Amino acid sequence: xxxxxxxxxxxxxxxxxxxxxxxxxxxxxxxxxxxxxxxxxxxxxxxxxxxxxxxxxxxxxxxxxxxxxxxxxxxxxxxxxxxxxxxxxxxxxxxxxxxxxxxxxxxxxxxxxxxxxxxxxxxxxxxxxxxxxxxxxxxxxxxxxxxxxxxxxxxxxxxxxxxxxxxxxxxxxxxxxxxxxxxxxxxxxxxxxxxxxxxxxxxxxxxxx
Amino acid sequence: xxxxxxxxxxxxxxxxxxxxxxxxxxxxxxxxxxxxxxxxxxxxxxxxxxxxxxxxxxxxxxxxxxxxxxxxxxxxxxxxxxxxxxxxxxxxxxxxxxxxxxxxxxxxxxxxxxxxxxxxxxxxxxxxxxxxxxxxxxxxxxxxxxxxxxxxxxxxxxxxxxxxxxxxxxxxxxxxxxxxxxxxxxxxxxxxxxxxxxxxxxxxxxxxx
Numbered sequence: 068x069x070x071x072x073x074x075x076x077x078x079x080x081x082x083x084x085x086x087x088x089x090x091x092x093x094x095x096x097x098x099x100x101x102x103x104x105x106x107x108x109x110x111x112x113x114x115x116x117x118x119x120x121x122x123x124x125x126x127x128x129x130x131x132x133x134x135x136x137x138x139x140x141x142x143x144x145x146x147x148x149x150x151x152x153x154x155x156x157x158x159x160x161x162x163x164x165x166x167x168x169x170x171x172x173x174x175x176x177x178x179x180x181x182x183x184x185x186x187x188x189x190x191x192x193x194x195x196x197x198x199x200x201x202x203x204x205x206x207x208x209x210x211x212x213x214x215x216x217x218x219x220x221x222x223x224x225x226x227x228x229x230x231x232x233x234x235x236x237x238x239x240x241x242x243x244x245x246x247x248x249x250x251x252x253x254x255x256x257x258x259x260x261x262x263x264x265x266x267x268x269x270x271x272x273x274x275x276x
Numbered sequence: 277x278x279x280x281x282x283x284x285x286x287x288x289x290x291x292x293x294x295x296x297x298x299x300x301x302x303x304x305x306x307x308x309x310x311x312x313x314x315x316x317x318x319x320x321x322x323x324x325x326x327x328x329x330x331x332x333x334x335x336x337x338x339x340x341x342x343x344x345x346x347x348x349x350x351x352x353x354x355x356x357x358x359x360x361x362x363x364x365x366x367x368x369x370x371x372x373x374x375x376x377x378x379x380x381x382x383x384x385x386x387x388x389x390x391x392x393x394x395x396x397x398x399x400x401x402x403x404x405x406x407x408x409x410x411x412x413x414x415x416x417x418x419x420x421x422x423x424x425x426x427x428x429x430x431x432x433x434x435x436x437x438x439x440x441x442x443x444x445x446x447x448x449x450x451x452x453x454x455x456x457x458x459x460x461x462x463x464x465x466x467x468x469x470x471x472x473x474x475x476x477x478x479x480x481x482x483x484x485x
Contacts, residue, residue, distance in 0.1 A: 077318045077321070077333065078318075078321070078322060078325070083325065086325040086326065087325065087330060109286045112286070112287070113287060116287070116292065116295040116296065117295065121296060121330055121371070121372070121373070123367070123370075123371035124286065125367070129367060129370065130367075133363045133366065133367070133393070134360060134363040134364060134367070137356075147346075151343060151360075154342045154343040155343060155364055155367065157342065158332070158334070158338060158339075158342070158343070158364065158368075159367075159368075159371070161332075161338065162330070162332035162368070162373060163330070164330070164371060164373070184342070
């Protein structure tokens, strides 16, 4: 009869990284609708998985219809949407997974909050988590020409209110870790650019390089 | 100049599992305060990590002070707390990680919702995710005797309102996948019992058995 339980403290982030053989961190894509965020993020996720790394992409499909389905599009709800995404990305990073987020996230203050959350450590012995902002920088004219979902057209017609780049601001990052341009480079080139950055920062295990 | 982007659809859950070499699912602990949930959950997480699996534990420390820090203890907020935890566990399971949750989660309806969320598949080609409820079943007298944080004492003194088992109900699972008893078995025995269940269900990769 074991009535005296040993209260385990759990693993530190470093111990988990060691057991898993990789570090967790967050790669945060930001850019206009139709800028190519999800395309590059998806290709990057697949590339990292093929290298044998744990990676997971958070996007509108798996967040808006699940965790954040109670949120609308008011300013307060948009902020809360990004806050929760940042917290969940942080949990994935803490679990030694590469979290990849793919949301317009148009406001600097929201992205700054996401960055700061990753820098905060509540558990003793944990390092801060890396936060890599990837700015998908294309002229709005190109995004509007692509318009794969017809959203820009609807925004111009006034059928969608407060559409980023048309009737609501997009605040471009001032110091993103990486800037990619999907109108000048292929998806593969954009992925290679990000992978090169990760290698330079020691964020890919030696075996995967 | 690549202006025509191929729109990747992303990996299905099965493709990700294959790339990662393991299935994701959720192990949901429920039980009274001081029943031993976190102790067994932590030991299980460590065991799975040592087997080479990706596993991650969601608990009060990494959820209440982060994602759910906007929530209080009203009935509505308690429900929302469990709903978000269930959605995040589902994301981890979807990412091919073994999600382990360690919360009192006293209400059947909340746990049933968590179970149903895992059964719902929004993306075509995805199987439902396994949801394994682990009932940590101990007499309240034993929990109250342990009382490592002095919470039962405070609840008896009326200093904590609506304390599960004292002044608020605990609705025991009717058909949990696993029942463990930390007052009769060691932590190691409880972990072995869960691992045996996972093996029987084919939820551990052959290499880890």
